[in-house]
Amino acid sequence: MNAQTEQITEIAEKSILDFYTYPPIGSDDWRYTFQTAQVRCLETRMLTRATLLDMANAENFEQAADLLTATEYALPHGSKNFAEVENILQLRRSEVRELFAELIIDKPIVQLFRTRDDFANLRLALRRTLTERLLGADYSNEGSVSPEIFEQVFV
Secondary structure, three states, X not given: OOHHHHHHHHHHHOOOOOOOOOOOOOOOXXXXXXXXXXXXXXXXXXXXXXXXXXXXXXXXXXXXXXOOOOOOOOOOOOOOOHHHHHHHHHHHHHHHHXXXXXXXXXXXXXXXXXXXHHHHXXXXXXXXXXXXXXXXXXXXXXXXXXXXXXXXHHO
């Protein structure tokens, strides 16, 4: 065997890094230790992959909603329609985003995350203006630019 083949074999036999392991970038920033612990605690309350697969394979919406009864994502008693689920998910997303905004020490990063919603609102406003549709009320309130400003600009 030549040296190049041996080298390729050696590389192929090395274990592949777990995707949670990242190479270090700069020195450790210990300011985020408490925040990291809080996020790890939140991760333990997330739905498992198995639950999500069971929900995806459920025969109907009611069966999928029943799988949530043992979790904190359980629907209020007697309400099993998609509009309520969507509302619950939007409220939960807003709560988590607010928590992250509080946890982030470097405030310019918060602004960076909020620009994603600003761009989504801008795309929505442009699309509706170009297709001559009503602007609607489904803008995100979580950006740094309020939906009212988009309405003023594009009306």
